[in-house]
Amino acid sequence: MQDDMVLHNIGKLYTFPGEGPVPGTMMDSPTIIEGAAITIADGKISMVGKEQDIWDNADIKDDAVCIDCKGKCVVPGFVDPHTHLVFAGTREFELPLKLKGATYLDILNAGGGILRTVNDTKAASLEELIADLDRRLDRMLRYGTTTVEIKSGYGLDRTTEIKLLRAVKDSKHPIEKVPTFLGPHAIPPEFRHDPNAFIDLMIEVAWEVSKEGLAEYADIFCETGVFDEKQSRRFLSAARDAGLKIKIHSDEIKNLGGTVVGAELGASSADHLLVSEDRDLDAMKEAGTVPVLLPGTLLTIFEQRVPRAREMMDRDLPVAIATDINPNCMVENLQFIMALACYRLRMTPHEILAASTVNAAHAIGRTGRKGRIREGYDADLLVLKDPSFEHVLYNFGVNHVEKVILGGRLLLDNIGW
Ligand code: NIG
Ligand code: FE
Helix, strand or coil, rough: CCEEEEEEEECCCCECCCCCCHHHCCCCCCCEEEEEEEEEECCEEEEEHHHHHHHHHHHHEEEEEECCCCEEEEEEEECCCCCCCCCCCCCCHHHHHHCCCCHHHHHCCCCHHHHHHHHHHCCCCCHHHHHHHHHHHHHHCCEEEEEEEECCCCCCCCHHHHHHHHHHHHCCCCCCCEEEEECCCCHHHHHCCCCCHHHHHHHHHHHHHCCCCCCCCEECCEECCEEEEEHHHHHHHHHHHHEEEEEEEECCCCCCCCHHHHHCCCCCCECCCCCCHHHHHHHHHHHCCEEEECCHHHHHHCCCCCCCCCCCHHHHCCCCEECCCCEEEEEHHHHHHHHHHCCCCCCCCHHHHHHCHHHHHHHHHCCCCCCCCCCCCCCEEECCCCCCCCHHHHHHCCEEEEEEEEECCCECCCCCC
C-alpha cells in the first residue's frame, strides 16, 4: 500500500523501544531520532526513520499530504487513561466549602459531591450528555489527547449507567474512547442501609453491559464510606466473570487493601495510590498492574502528600498518569497534569512522556496500537511548537501542541498557545 501522508523535517522524534509497557527504570530512556521523517498509509504508521532513508525507501503517493515539521519535535498522541468525562452539571460551588475545610468525604456524606452530580446526570437526556462529552473531548484534543478512557458512575442505577455508556458509544467524536463501567462509584441514598444489595444490582448491570458491548472495563471506588475490600473483590471478580477487564480506584484517602484485591484479580490498573504501602507496590509488580497516578486530584482535594512515584519506578512498575477529569477536578489539559507530575511527583520529562503515552496505553488495553511512533501503530501524532519535549514541562500552563494527527488525518493545525 502506498503512503498517503509524510511528516518530514522533524527535529526530534520521540518514541520508546520494545513492545509492551515501559518498566520504571527505562522510562527515562526514550528513543530519540534527530532529523526524522514518518510515513503513514491508511491511518497507520508505515515507516519511521532518518529523513534521507525515508525519501530513499518509502513508496509515497503523488498526491500524499506532506507536512514540513520545520525542525520541531514530534511525539505520540497523548493517552489519558482515567477520566469521568460523561456527566451533567458543574460543582464550582463546592470550592469555597473545600477552602473552608470541608473534606471530599464530608461533602459526599452530606449528599454533595458524586451524589449531586448523579442527580444532575439523571435529569439529562442522552443528547445533552453526548453534547457535553463532545465539547470536553474537543478541548482535550486541542491539548493533544488522542485516546481517552471514559468511566460511567454518575447514574448509580441500571438505566442511567447504561445511558452514560450509550453516550460514550454514540458519540461521533474522533478521539478513541475506551469505556469503563464504574457502577459502584458511590452508595446511592436508596441503598444506604444495604450496600451489598447495591453491589448485587451492579453485578447484574455488569453482565448486561458486557453482553451489549457497552464497556471494556469495570471499576469500583474502594474507599472508607464507599466500598470496602470485600465488596470490591466480589464486584470485580463477578465483572471479570462477565467478560470485562478490571480496574480499581484504591488507596486515595485510606488504604483498605483495594490495590492488592485488584492485583490479585488481574486488574489492568490501580488508580490514585496516594497511601499505597510496600505490599501494594509488590502486588502490582507481581500482577503486571499499571499504577495510574492522578496529581490533579491531589490539588482539588487540597492534599499536600504525593504518591510514591519514584519508588514505583525504582521497582520497575510502568507508571502512568491521567487527568481524572471529573466535576471535582475539572481539567481537560493533560499537559497541566504533566507539569504536576514533574514539579510535585519529581518525574523527569522523559518519564512523564512514557507515563502519558505508552504506559497509559497499556493501562487501557491499547498496547501495540497506541502510545509509540512505530511501524504498524495507529498514526496518532503531535507536532509540538518546540524543538524538544522538555519545553512542555519547563514552560507550563500553555498549550505546546501545534498540530494533531489522529488516525492518519491532520485534524488540527496552527493551534494557539
Ligand atoms: O477519581 N474518587 C472517586 N471518583 C472520582 C471523583 C468523582 C467526583 O467527585 O465526582 C475520582 O477522583
Ligand atoms: Fe477517578
